[in-house]
Amino acid sequence: MSQFLQQLLNGLSLGSIYAVLSLGLAMIYGTLGILNFAYGELITITGYTMYFATQAGLSFAAAAALGAIAAAVASVLMQQLVFRPLQRAGFVTLLFASFALSEVLQGVFRQAVSPRAKGIPLPDALSNTIVLGTLRISTLTIITFVVAIVALAVFAVFMRRSRAGLHMRAAALDLTTTRLQGVSAGRVILLAFALSGTLAGIAGVLWISRTATVTPSTGATPILVGFIAVVLGGLGSTVGAVVGGFAFGLLEVFLEAYLPLGVVPFQFAIALVAISVLLYVRPEGLFGKAVEVKV
């Protein structure tokens, strides 16, 4: 029982990072129909910002804040420089543009920084362990979970209560009708990228705090996980993306804990097979809406 509780806490902590990560990805898909595969590079940018900031002597907290800001700025720049000129392009064109952007950025990181991993010194406080009966919980696990939950709650309140949040929710439902109400499409889209980048930045700080290193391809795993969580939750559903993120985090941790040792290397493949079976039964994902197709 205690092992189950231990893994549950670990799964919730990892799932909370995935939830924040997926929410940012789902937001852009919901508003613009873009699956931005360069989203993973925002995590890498957060990592390199944290690396250079700590090298410059800044505290970890200051480096983390700068990292999140850098991701938000980079996300806005992506929109302005790449996606805005392609605003009339179709889904596949935008998908390939995001692939291209991802490759370009990874190339820039390799050339301008280094192809090798760069270490980011973590504060000692993050490696402490709290013992509660038979449970051993690292402070990083607790901090990760708390920061992610606060970020998700602030996002939910912003979307529910603010005028800008109302406009963004409407734009995700029907952009043309939203514009017909006098709401500027440009402002909504810019805000969506800024918020998505901020979420990527927060997820990036939490991700880097677990790995303590950054490489040019740091964003590869997060984008894959984010994509899986968004599809699992239901494309276009922000609630689904959050639930999908938590579900995938829990699945990953429990498979690692309970699979026989020889099978653990196949943990990711088994998770993907399980999700494929679920999507076969429910193609729209956990919270997506079934689409009627007229023939």
Added chain:
Amino acid sequence: MSEPLIRVAGVTVRYGAVTALRDVSIEVNPGEIVAVLGPNGAGKSTLMRTIAGVHKPTAGQVHLAGAPVESGSPERVARRGLRLVPEGRQIFGPMTVEENLRMGSPDSGAALHDQLDRAYERFPILGERRRQAAGTLSGGEQQMLAIARALMAAPRVILYDEPSLGLAPRIVDQIFELIVGLRDEGVTSVVVEQNARRALAMSDRAYLLAAGSVKASGRSAEMAESDIAGHYFGTQR
């Protein structure tokens, strides 16, 4: 005669190889109700969406209150006092009635609350259902919500695209009475309608569109229903 509030001059709209509107010219004067009639596929909705700035004309120009309409920027046109009540209502179904109304308002704070109070006074049923998801309203209530949303911005002109579509005759009567009532409050209306008899009865002037071109126009009271019927059934060119 004052300057037209809306002037559409020689507008052609193409979607790829398909010409939806061909050299269309119409004028709408302040305080008028103008009906745009025509069979399915005549280009009526395209005309409304072109006036509202959604579509860019291939040729010709649209003017609102003497200044060119910013084609491709419906938000700018909306801010200049023109609102479109689209075909099929296009309310935001998962959002509440009140959130839909807030979407229509350019204001916040006390001004927004005054606008909401006025909307609920005019449409008491919307006040009773303000916390309800808009998608759960009946067709008639959804149409009222779409009109109330348009009125939140106190527009100079409202374009209605098929406001009676799929509604019971009793509800259609209420909607048409409302449009006539709004003229008395100074709101100009352009109404796209399939029900020619009803539209002619409530409007001041009418245009008949068929195959993307204006086939006839004039004072509603003087337009012969038999001519219009000929265009609906394709017996007249």
